[in-house]
Amino acid sequence: MKTTYIMQKEIRESILTPKGFLWYILASIILSVLSYLFLTNSELSLLDQGQMLYMIMNFITALGLLMGLVFGADAFAGEIERGTLEALFISPVNKTEIAIGKLGAALTNWWIIFVISLPYLFVVGKGGQNLLTGIVYLAILGTLLPLSFPPFPWDFQRG
Amino acid sequence: MIVNVDNLVKRYNDYTALDGLNFDVREGDIFGFLGPNGAGKTTTIRILTGIIKADSGNILINGYDIFREPMAVKEIINALPESNGYYEWMTAREYLKFFSNLYEEEMSGQEIDSLLEAVGLHGKEGHLIRSYSRGMKQRLGIARALINKPKLLFLDEPTNGLDPKGRRDIHDLLIDLNRKQGTTVFLSTHLLDDVERLCNRIAIINYGKIVRAGEVKKGTIEDIFFLSTKEGAL
Ligand SMILES: Nc1ncnc2c1ncn2[C@@H]1O[C@H](COP(=O)(O)OP(=O)(O)O)[C@@H](O)[C@H]1O
Ligand SMILES: [Mg+2]
DSSP: OHHHHHHHHHIIIIISSHHHHHHHHHHHHHHHHHHHHHHHOTTGGGSOHHHHHHHHHHHHHHHHHHHHHHHHHHHHHHHHHHTOHHHHHHSSOOHHHHHHHHHHHHHHHHHHHHHHHHHHHHHHTTTOTTHHHHHHHHHHHHHHGGGGOOOOOSSOOOO | OOEEEEEEEEEETTEEEEEEEEEEEOTTOEEEEEOOTTSSHHHHHHHHTTSSOOSEEEEEETTEETTTOHHHHHHHEEEEOTTOOOOTTSBHHHHHHHHHHTSSSOOOHHHHHHHHHHTTOTTOTTSBGGGOOHHHHHHHHHHHHTTTOOSEEEEESTTTTOOHHHHHHHHHHHHHHHHHTOOEEEEEESOHHHHHHHOSEEEEEETTEEEEEEEOOTTOHHHHHHHHHSTTOO
8 A cells, every 4th residue: 555655656756747757748759750661761661570570679669678777776866856855765664665666667768658559569569460479478578677777775875 | 760871982084073072961861962063973873873873882862772673763853954954845734744655654634734833834835835935945844853752852053044933933933842751862063042042951072072061050051061072172
């Protein structure tokens, strides 16, 4: 339960913000441009559908990784810098609960990117046999991404 | 004794920040933990509140060993850290709601508002913390530290950076809390004026050691402080 409260706070702090929305808008613009090029550019459209799908999935994974890193870098460093972590640690919530809450928010972020990219995957991979495999692969990969989080500052000390 | 510190040692790499600290705090005290910058006040409070580990020594808080039963201790204490930061995008109400959720007992909107009123933030409950002055933030920090109705409240230099009015407000708040709720207050400060107005007992820390402890007699604190912290008097 306490984990849920931490996660809600994280989501409000980093996803439901102008900056968060900017990321998602940027992601859909880039995905739109990419898909448009794939489908209209004569050279690129020579690529077979599987290759196109593969390239666009790579892009989505890279985006997820990048955002995961930005998230992860700020998860604890940001709270230490703003002086808010200590009050959390004084509360009767253990460090694992805090860490899982933050991880949950990072995962939520990934799922948003995933949902945004679904329509593009369908358009680019339409009718192809690889589409479903690709989507499943992407879902699993992305879910593992936030595990690239930096380690938790178990022995909290401000330098 | 609500706090019992016995031979506490803390090292940061090679540097010994706390060098065998011994002191007690009695229940009902407004205890002044006094010392110059860098003496080890913040380090001591972080250890007593279970935020960092010590290298050796024993600490009992209300009879609980902070190292063995940190969760039991956290239920009966709270603290306002030094230069405490806030989730500035929250309103004061949301801020208290969030922290109250981390305690088992949830607070109702009414309870939250009356706590905010008690620290003098009436009428500002729905404002973003971003718009708060330093003194208002400090009062909100104290409200947060009162969520679990602690028996023992740690405050790490709570009047730092406040103007005279802001400082007086904090003083009045703490005196009130001590008299009406019987809360024991552990106040770290390097401002002698805080001690004069508030504390009935003090301990003076310098270079990680207690150099003086005892009752406060009004008007003598400045002499005592300089006598016990000046080089050579250790
Ligand atoms: N995380 C840390 N790493 C290394 N040294 C530290 C750290 N925190 C505090 N210190 C050192 O320990 C000493 C005591 O610091 P502190 O407890 O913050 O003193 P005070 O709160 O009395 O000003 C200082 O010399 C400080 O530089
Ligand atoms: Mg300090």
